Amino acid sequence: MKTLDPSQIEQLTRLFQYGASEASHALSLWLSRKASVSIEQLEQLSFEQATESLGPADTTLCGCIMGVTGGMTGYMLFCFDDASGLSLCDLLLERSIASEKWGELETSSAMETANIVGCAYLNSLAEEFPRVGAADPEKIVDATQTWVPTPPQFIRDYAASILEFAVMSQATEFDSVLVAKNKFQIDDQPVAWTLLLIPDASSLDSMRRMLG
Amino acid sequence: MTNLSIKDEDLVAMGAIAVRRESGLLRTLLGSCIGVAIYDRRMKLIGLAHVVMPDSMGRTNALGKYADTAVPELVRQMTKLASSSRLELSAKIAGGANMFANISQNSTNSIGDKNRIAVEAALNELGIPIKARHLGGNAGRKMVVHAATGTIQIQIVGQDAVEI
Numbered sequence: 001m002k003t004l005d006p007s008q009i010e011q012l013t014r015l016f017q018y019g020a021s022e023a024s025h026a027l028s029l030w031l032s033r034k035a036s037v038s039i040e041q042l043e044q045l046s047f048e049q050a051t052e053s054l055g056p057a058d059t060t061l062c063g064c065i066m067g068v069t070g071g072m073t074g075y076m077l078f079c080f081d082d083a084s085g086l087s088l089c090d091l092l093l094e095r096s097i098a099s100e101k102w103g104e105l106e107t108s109s110a111m112e113t114a115n116i117v118g119c120a121y122l123n124s125l126a127e128e129f130p131r132v133g134a135a136d137p138e139k140i141v142d143a144t145q146t147w148v149p150t151p152p153q154f155i156r157d158y159a160a161s162i163l164e165f166a167v168m169s170q171a172t173e174f175d176s177v178l179v180a181k182n183k184f185q186i187d188d189q190p191v192a193w194t195l196l197l198i199p200d201a202s203s204l205d206s207m208r209r210m211l212g
Numbered sequence: 213m214t215n216l217s218i219k220d221e222d223l224v225a226m227g228a229i230a231v232r233r234e235s236g237l238l239r240t241l242l243g244s245c246i247g248v249a250i251y252d253r254r255m256k257l258i259g260l261a262h263v264v265m266p267d268s269m270g271r272t273n274a275l276g277k278y279a280d281t282a283v284p285e286l287v288r289q290m291t292k293l294a295s296s297s298r299l300e301l302s303a304k305i306a307g308g309a310n311m312f313a314n315i316s317q318n319s320t321n322s323i324g325d326k327n328r329i330a331v332e333a334a335l336n337e338l339g340i341p342i343k344a345r346h347l348g349g350n351a352g353r354k355m356v357v358h359a360a361t362g363t364i365q366i367q368i369v370g371q372d373a374v375e376i
Contacts, residue, residue, distance in 0.1 A: 047225055047264070161243040161351075161352020168244060
């Protein structure tokens with residue numbers, strides 16, 4: 001099974017920008033303030049590079065991971081360090097004093113945010129992907145199915161351990177991993193939250209065929 | 213843990229293999245993958261493989277990625293490093309966590325078990341006894357192997373490190 005060439009990566013980046021745009025809109029509504037999600041990089045990385053997408057391997061990070069089912073399968077990861085994740089919760093919970101630890105309310109807030117951003121992103125991708133292959137029915141990614149994230153699961157663990165799980169589904173077939181990394185801004189200020197989309201091996205192959 | 217400079221330690225990435233002799237340490241971060249540490253305490257010789265998949269299915273690239281190729285390759289590299297000395301090897305293994313049971317929609321979570329079985333078979337085939345295991349659970353692990361002592365430390369986020 002082959003990986004994607006530079007032209008296919010470029011096409012895919014444009015498609016993912018639609019997803020990021022919809023996610024921006026959803027996040028703005030959810031937070032009731034100006035928010036943006038944008039694609040920072042879409043690259044095929046070695047395992048070593050992929051497991052360091054979120055920083056040094058033994059950095060402790062928090063993440064909300066969602067499986068993606070339907071037309072595309074794989075994983076979405078909404079990740080942040082403790083301080084950045086808790087600041088998101090403080091925004092949502094309108095707290096004036098910064099939270100210092102993760103409790104039920106905080107993890108719930110993070111997971112709900114992941115759900116909202118993830119659904120918006122995937123809905124947009126599900127609309128845009130079939131258009132790419134429309135001229136050639138054999139190239140179409142299954143457009144009859146919606147793309148739906150599973151309920152998120154919250155985790156606090158080593159960055160490399162979290163990433164390892166998500167890239168494992170490509171590792172079965174490839175020696176490199178496609179990772180779409182998105183960055184965030186709130187009120188025009190960058191925040192240290194990251195959204196990763198990692199299609200599994202079969203979806204990656206479908207994308208490759210669709211993009212020609 | 214001893215405070216070491218960067219050159220005294222190697223981070224063993226996913227699917228990679230590393231060996232060391234006399235001093236320093238090897239370190240890897242594990243989720244559902246298996247870390248295979250093989251050592252000869254007498255010679256202060258250690259090797260570490262970060263096994264991703266159980267079976268190479270005949271593939272000859274990325275030897276460290278598969279249990280059936282990683283273990284023989286690790287032993288080959290250790291034998292080369294030891295030059296003519298006869299090795300007395302033992303192994304310790306860690307990892308194989310089931311980290312996201314609620315959201316896994318494929319066989320990703322069962323890969324940990326398959327890796328463990330394949331690693332144990334590969335070690336058994338080479339007659340290398342497994343002296344300790346730190347496997348399963350639902351959290352990632354940091355695995356650190358010390359060349360001078362052959363000791364292995366396992367750290368889970370939020371818990372004290374343990375020696376196996």
